[in-house]
Amino acid sequence: MHTVAEFRITFSRILDPDGTLVAPLPAFAQPAEAVIPLYRAILLTRRFDAKAVALQRTGRLGTYPSSLGQEAVGVGIAAAMGADDVLVPSYRETAAMLGRGVNLLELLLLWGGDERGNDFAGPRQDFPVSIPVGTHALHAAGAAYAFKLRGEKRAAVAVFGDGATSKGDVAEALNVAGAWRLPVVFVTIDNQWAISVPRARQTAAETLAQKAIAAGIPGLQVDGNDVIAVRAVVERALGAAREGEGPALIEALSYRLSDHTTADDASRYRPAEEVSRRWREEPAARLRHYLAEAGVWSKDDEERTIAEIDAEVEAAVAAYEATPARDPATIFDHLYAELPGPLRAQKATLAGGESDG
Amino acid sequence: MTAFKLPDLGEGLVEAEIVAWHVGVGDRVVADQPLVSVETDKAVVEVPAPRAGRIAKLHGAPGDILKIGDPLVEFGEAPAADTGTVVGRIETAAEASAAKAPVAAGAPGIKAMPAVRALARKLGVDLALVSPSGPDGLVTKSDVERAAKALAEAGPPEPLRGPRRAMAARMAQAGRDVVPATVVDDADIGPWPAGEDVTLRLIGAIVGACGAEPALNAWYDGHEMVRRVNRRIDLGIAVDTAEGLFVPVLRDVGGRDAADLRAGLERMKDDIRARTVPPEELRGATITLSNFGMLAGRYATPVVVPPQVAIVSAGRIAERVVAVDDKPAVRPMLPISVTFDHRAVTGGEAARFLAALLADLARPG
């Protein structure tokens, strides 16, 4: 008997939880100031999330899934993507979507129960959030095939959680992406929790990254709370994909510091001490320390930036609440390219007009 | 509620300015979770929560200056209610709703296809009057067409009005409520003098019979099951006119003499002919007389109209062969029928009433 295959999974980190450099900085992170936009993006996500949660609590927004604690993954992904790439997100993707140019008003409309929030003015080809878990990994593979067929140097990025890696759809997506050598990068944000099911009970696999091995594609781990490392790893994978070298699966390790959604109460199933421990590894603090130590970030910068962000968020909330309601008859719009006859009669009944239905 | 005070931030600082809150009222926090960013001389510092708990109150807004030791947040002890969901909102009933008994199905209606119903409507046919020939009592198209043809050959529909309408309603009501029974016999009026007034003799006989058996001069309320035996006899007299049946009431026939009664009868006939019978005169009869003998007929079972419990009818006087002293003889016989409401009157009472009636009629005068 002899070994026919072995695998190795590597873990990358550049900035440790204290904000200390533990690996060489990639070019995009030099000089230190170059990282400030990434920090600002993390703050924007965090402040918006907090506002969204507060709005939900006062009945002004529907159920909302906060990204508290895992902002760096989405920020890093969006920063690594090119304008022509396509993002295929899960539902807990505020950070990446903001980074891609989805605006705050659109996010508020979506979670506020209005489909107009999915009609992105910015990234016109990005997919909307996917509520069913993991099904969208296949969409990214399909989009990637379109790039390949048309000979375009573009890549698709599918982002999903640790729970999603148990889904057949994800396994099928990894498999077909590998079999067809598709220009798609899969990022699984391992935030340790799938609602109330902890990572240890989700799978026997030691890492999620190794699920790539089964599909015959590269799989690697990165510290998801280290935005610099996330961006570096995703950027490398995207470059390879665009050059025709095929897909990759990246496991970004993080922690979901919030409840699953505003309706969930995580204290029902996880101990407060564990969450406290994880707060000490959160992505914003380590970056702030690093920037402060590097002498490029002052307390005035912090205060000013928070104030600017809060004003941006407030303006978006005002615009959201001032958005005129849709005519109920628009329920029938965009069902098909053109509304078929009997449905026109139905629409008329909703509008209170004459109908033969 | 326990208050958490702004802790010593070190370096001899005595106060700090709130830059931004990281938590809101109602949030559940854990130990070490950043609560607020405050600005000191040197830096913006995050103040972590000292313990897990729920934020009940925040002290201060961005821009406010707090001294070390000032209250910063307050923790509430009461846990937030379980939403019982992970998305959306599930309404909760305040109290249990009472179980409702299921409603029994109603009586089955007339069975006919919609196209057949539409045809019936168009032809003016009442489906209730159509005898169905289809399976399971289904009214078919040909049934409706047949009924329409029959209706066309009948006269035009004549909605009932006035006395006919009133009679239809009254008799329908009586038919629903009254349980009628009838006892009949003949009175031998041979002893009567010539030119005797039949109506007056009948009225007198009824007075006598009511005296002998007052139970037939009563009112009965079937709903309350209450009977009222009337002391006075207000006699309804059935009168046939071209417009229909009228039953004016001759009041207190037991307390008036023959001349008074005769005058009353004449006045009544005049009023009817002239159509001037006041409505009160048609109400309140305690017992009724129907003398149809002027026309034709022998015995009858006319309708007892509630609240009355009896009606006396007199048929055509005719010469009949009867047994007298064991030998056949020809006698003038007046047929008498007494129909009574068996809910309120027994057969015995009716028979006794009839006996008294006949005895009175058999007297010479």
Added chain:
Amino acid sequence: MAETTLVGAVTLALARAMSEDERVLVLGEDVGVDGGVFRATEGLLARFGPERVLDTPLAETAIAGLAVGMAGQGLRPVAEIQFMGFIYPTIDQMVCHAARLRYRTRGRLSCPLVLRAPFGGGIHAPEHHSESTEAMFAHVPGLRVVIPSSPGRAYGLLLAAIRDPDPVVFLEPKRIYRAVKEAIADDGNALPLDTCFTLREGTDVTLVSWGAMITETLAAAEALAGEGVAAEVIDVATLKPLDEATILESVGRTGRCVIVHEAAYSGGFGGEIAARLAERGLTSLLAPVERVTGYDTIMPLYRLEDRYMPSVARILAAVRRTLAFA
């Protein structure tokens, strides 16, 4: 014009669509090298190459999910599911994504895919190869469900489905894949979607059906003509959105309706048609609407499948009942 079978018409339509529009591609299990297990995609790989005729891994969810992603990027994928019995893993992708993509992005993205599958029983196949669950898809807002019943209609309707900017579930009645040959002009002319086809005119009763059952229904109409009964036969073709106007107009004239479908009785699409007749055609009806359908049982294995599926005799019995009603 060549004499073509129904499955041959599918191939013709696919080839025509792929030659006209480079965005059209075909994907599914065994569709490339093998030309499809029913040969529906025969010759396409040789003609259009492996980039447009894709042999997928064995993964139905992936076939549908890939098609969603491709369609979202503006391609026109025609995805094959080998048998309707294996279509269920695609329901998540079809219901949650394909049907909704245009709607939830307010038209920013759309999903012009076709999901085609052979369906129905009567080919002596093992289990799970005889499904008729078209009603499941017909229930879903945002989808179209199209079912051809002849080679000519297969050609025209599939072309229409591929050209349609929205998702179409195209179910091919495999029992008549090769039973009938028809002369078809490969002229690229599509037939209209969203409309019924009146295959035979009549005055005494309206027979409504789709798919393979059209064969039995037309045979029943022919037999009835011999008895002096003129039956009108309507091929629904597009179950969703339903062209109820054609059916209502016909029953408005005949007053009697018999619906024939192979699928099981309860929740079958015949119920939807019967309901529309009750809602908007009630006063025309001279007899109750009859449905001649499969029973509410699992489709039996092939030894008894003939007893399950509606026969000409069962259709005739229903028509006679409806005529004798009153």
